[in-house]
Amino acid sequence: MEDAAVEEAEVSGGAAEFAPALVAAHPLGRSVAVAVGPELRVFDLKASSAVSLSDNSGGGSHSDAIRAISFSANGALFASAGDDKLVKVWKTDSWCCIRTITSEKRVSAVAISNDGTYVTFADKFGVIWLVTMGESGGEQEPTDNKPVSIFGHYCSIITSMKFSPDGRFIATADRDFKIRITSLPKKPLRGAHEIQSFCLGHTDFVSCIAFTCLSEGPSFLLSGGGDSTVRLWDYINGCLLDTCQVRDKVGELLEPNETEDNNLSVADICPTNDGSLVAVAIQSLNGVMLLACDLIAKKLSFLKVVTTEKCYIPTSLSSSFSADLLWTVMGASNMPNQATSQLCTRLKIIPHFKKDPLAGCDHVPTVLEDSEVPHGEKLLLALQGSLDIAKQEEVLASVLAALKVSMHKMLVKKHYSEERREQRKRGRNDKKIKK
């Protein structure tokens, strides 16, 4: 009978798709990591030096685009994973890789449980896998400690995965508009079967999710997606609390002819640690949009846009709990005609990323000039791969072009698959309708 019920999630996740550069700040502000293509670059903010990574895991190093990076809540561990099907877990005191896990499929998301006991990752079929790291979060584990699948989104690609601040839930977002909140059982190796809620409301793919909370207060979930909205959720009950249409606001900032063919998907979101603000990266927006997040009134509202130079459109955002810096990065790999030597990224920092005491006034935070960046050239060289601004401009332009091409491709692909579906339908022989 009908076989079309299942289409592999793989169809929309071809290896040729461009892979955005990623940034992650250590929660306590000790280091910053940037991933672009197979390269993982780390800068030690305490020692003020680039980190050279070492590997004790006996596994290979990344050989294809890294799709997800994440620190554990206390910063002791770091995980990286991607198209090469490797999940690598690093100890951040030594930046030594202590574990390399091989996934059967490409990996699209990775997270570390708050106590550092478990690493979870999602593969291209939407299956979530879990591995135990051991209490100390660094002991060598026996090699038979294989990942076990604990749940899945049926044939959908997971775009983001996060543990709730209290560690009770795993939130997973997918390309089919869904966010699932799953209870983490005491013995998760047997699977995580109890769904707490679904957060449904996005009308296109969900690209990013982030938990946020007032100090000591209840936590909330934020999400952004292809429908150009940022949403605030009571994730315990799956209730949508507020929706902020960023499209309207961006529309006011761009030239009229720019909004037309531009994709205004939300690429990434990053809340401040006091929960009062959310930074939003939007495809086609040169800058970062700041939203005020009122967790008492449960409202999201547009605050301002911190603009950057013309062709700087951040692909990823991060901040640490200790310092009020918002780290942003732009870059891509898997771009057409790109040589690996060109895996450059551009990094920019927005200071004073916290509730603005002068919010009433028109004090607008500005992006740090390269000369103002902490640790200066050393840091930029380590994380960008180059200081050569002229070259950077060139790279940025090509990244911009790649962004456009990839969007265009996605659209073309959709039409194509639509057509193909029709063809397949015609080719099928299950049309014998009996009465």
Place this chain on the structure above:
Amino acid sequence: MASGDGANGGGGGGQGKLPRKRFYRARAHSNPLSDSHFPIPISPDEVDLSQHYPRYFPSGEGEARQGDAAVPRIRFADVGCGFGGLLVGLSTLFPDTLMIGMELRDKVTEYVKERILALRASNPGKYDNISVVRTNSMKYIPNYFRKAQLSKMFFLFPDPHFKEKNHRRRVISMQLLDEYAYVMEVGGIIYTITDVEELGEWMRSCLEKHPLFEAIPEEETKADPVVKLLSTATEEGQKVARNGGQTFQAIFRRISLQE
């Protein structure tokens, strides 16, 4: 509350009434994976019951009354309902319970819709509690039902997908049981039956392994009037019976998690 419906007027709430535009997804082509040639409600809030059960929700009342706890809700789902024989059988057995069939094939869904309309026309006051929706149940169950909404789910003679690599296409799997458990109330019952022994074992073993389901003792299932319908009410069941085929049932109760 907001309305909107994937059902496209299953049960024909007022014949000739065109499906309302705003009920459909804003962007039909937004997801290459989505079966975008039929509309999917963004969330259960958008399922417009008045289109499915016009006698229960006269003149679009389904929208306004959705939030109201006293309002009837869909309680039974027949997943992969085929030509709808089970719905027709259950309709008179539970005349006050709203139930829905979910079917992937377009023509089959249309057939069920017409069948229900015809039954309503020739039996006034009856068959107002059943309807059908065209959807891919493996992907969109949470779009139709809220947490703990359903008291019964049916999986009768599902496609076997014999090959090992196609096992994940089966409608019963550990993964999908999580979603079924989510939409079912504690105490609710899941009914499965097949004439394929291997599939029967598979469905039973998934249910046995799943921490949110527990087997119902045979004495109890024997007393359940629904059980008889499993092998007799549907077109597939009747075919199997005609050919004297054996059937394999697994009937389990939704329980709360014991940790």
